[in-house]
Amino acid sequence: MLSSDRIDLPPESREAASPSGRFVLSVSTPDAWKSKTATAELVEVDGDERRVVWTRKLPHEYGPRFTLVTDEGTVILLDEWINVASSRAITVIHPSGIHPSGIHPSGIHPSGNVIAQHAFAAIPEVLWIPGRELVAAARHGLWMTNPPTLGDDGKSVRAESGGRTLVIDAADGSLRAE
Amino acid sequence: MRNLLPTLAACTVLLLAGDAFAGSVINIQPIQIRSTDGSTTVVNPGMELFEAVGDKIWDQAGIDLNFLSWTTVDDSSLLDLEVGAATPGTEFYDITTDPTSYGGSANALTINMWFAASLDASPGFYGVAWVGANGIAIGWDAVAAFNGGVGRLDTIAHELGHNLGLGHGNFGAGGANNLMTTGGSRSVPSSIGNVTPDGFGLDVLTSAQITQALSSDFVQDVQVVPLPAPVALGLLGLGFVGLLNLRRRRAAA
Numbered sequence: 001m002l003s004s005d006r007i008d009l010p011p012e013s014r015e016a017a018s019p020s021g022r023f024v025l026s027v028s029t030p031d032a033w034k035s036k037t038a039t040a041e042l043v044e045v046d047g048d049e050r051r052v053v054w055t056r057k058l059p060h061e062y063g064p065r066f067t068l069v070t071d072e073g074t075v076i077l078l079d080e081w082i083n084v085a086s087s088r089a090i091t092v093i094h095p096s097g098i099h100p101s102g103i104h105p106s107g108i109h110p111s112g113n114v115i116a117q118h119a120f121a122a123i124p125e126v127l128w129i130p131g132r133e134l135v136a137a138a139r140h141g142l143w144m145t146n147p148p149t150l151g152d153d154g155k156s157v158r159a160e161s162g163g164r165t166l167v168i169d170a171a172d173g174s175l176r177a178e
Numbered sequence: 179m180r181n182l183l184p185t186l187a188a189c190t191v192l193l194l195a196g197d198a199f200a201g202s203v204i205n206i207q208p209i210q211i212r213s214t215d216g217s218t219t220v221v222n223p224g225m226e227l228f229e230a231v232g233d234k235i236w237d238q239a240g241i242d243l244n245f246l247s248w249t250t251v252d253d254s255s256l257l258d259l260e261v262g263a264a265t266p267g268t269e270f271y272d273i274t275t276d277p278t279s280y281g282g283s284a285n286a287l288t289i290n291m292w293f294a295a296s297l298d299a300s301p302g303f304y305g306v307a308w309v310g311a312n313g314i315a316i317g318w319d320a321v322a323a324f325n326g327g328v329g330r331l332d333t334i335a336h337e338l339g340h341n342l343g344l345g346h347g348n349f350g351a352g353g354a355n356n357l358m359t360t361g362g363s364r365s366v367p368s369s370i371g372n373v374t375p376d377g378f379g380l381d382v383l384t385s386a387q388i389t390q391a392l393s394s395d396f397v398q399d400v401q402v403v404p405l406p407a408p409v410a411l412g413l414l415g416l417g418f419v420g421l422l423n424l425r426r427r428r429a430a431a
Contacts, residue, residue: 001308001309001310001345002261002263002264002270002306002307002308002309003306003307003308003309003340003345003346004261004297004303004304004305004306004307004361005304005305005306005330005333005336005337005361006300006302006303006304006305006361006362007302007304007361007362008302008362009301009302033301033302034301036301036323061324061325061326062302082324082325082366083354083362083363083364083365083366084325084328084365084366084367084368085365085368085372085378131377131378132355132377132378132379135354135355135365135378135379135380136353136354136355136379138354138355138365139354141365142354142365
């Protein structure tokens with residue numbers, strides 16, 4: 001009998017919508033994952049109109065594992081597709097911000113504005129649980145026991161890990177434990 | 179020298195006690211697949227880290243990995259190795275069932291491990307092995323490039339586990355921190371410091387997996403036969419004389 005060490009690659013294109021459907025994030029590969037990088041595009045939907053808010057390349061290997069979008073257009077990316085202790089365990093991207101060349105005329109950052117990025121090492125510290133315990137209990141990637149969800153307020157993300165809940169504030173990207 | 183003293187002391191105790199020291203070893207024949215003219219090679223010099231990680235993982239079972247000197251097989255058609263269903267006529271089947279024609283060892287108890295550039299041209303395909311039988315192929319380009327170039331550090335140890343009879347769903351595999359868990363669910367260390375018993379405690383082997391692995395014919399016992407007491411005491415004396423000489427030289431300097 002044969003056995004292998006391989007991973008199923010993510011679909012070549014996937015989408016995540018905000019609760020109301022106003023914003024839709026698509027993550028896709030331009031080259032069937034040969035380059036292992038993904039392109040993300042946030043679109044605002046208004047009836048039949050679809051306006052591109054921002055587009056950017058993501059450094060996550062084979063893209064992020066989980067993507068969530070709030071009705072304010074904030075995008076929260078969790079982990080990389082590969083199961084490693086990532087330096088990009090949590091990334092929060094706002095639709096607006098200061099462009100390197102100054103305030104963008106439209107008030108919209110053309111590639112999104114990363115307001116917070118946390119490495120995996122930050123998570124055990126916030127949850128007050130040793131990293132090896134989070135890893136041992138993980139079922140989705142390196143540290144999550146369930147897929148993350150948007151909170152009832154629609155302005156935070158909740159991710160269960162090691163018997164506790166990590167709450168990510170979409171407004172500023174800060175972390176706290178519950 | 180200071181680091182050697184505990185080892186010397188331990189050996190001395192063993193020798194004086196007259197106890198045999200027993201260990202286990204797996205001999206591995208690494209084979210590099212190259213282009214037909216030998217100009218294209220697959221494995222880069224970073225291989226030492228992968229060996230060190232493999233040694234640390236299998237140390238849980240008291241098994242030492244002994245990598246023999248590299249051999250090569252020059253055949254461009256094998257650079258992207260066809261695995262498929264591993265039926266007769268497919269490349270993986272052919273090289274593992276006729277290893278000596280493809281750079282492998284003639285010793286049936288030495289595990290043959292081929293390093294191809296890729297397996298089935300699939301970027302997420304890192305390694306493949308027979309379960310409970312001899313033969314491993316590594317898709318080196320994908321392994322080396324994994325995690326931003328850090329490498330998929332535990333693939334070699336994982337595939338060795340298959341040759342030793344371990345599967346993805348038996349003997350306690352299945353947890354994210356277990357060496358033999360399937361590739362999509364296993365957490366992979368980013369450094370040797372996160373391999374159990376250290377750091378995040380990754381690539382654990384259960385006691386059932388260790389028992390199964392140690393029962394494999396590929397795991398060979400190594401015996402250190404105790405020396406007779408007079409010989410041991412003589413060697414001990416020589417060691418002390420050597421240490422005294424070293425001390426005198428340092429003092430003179």
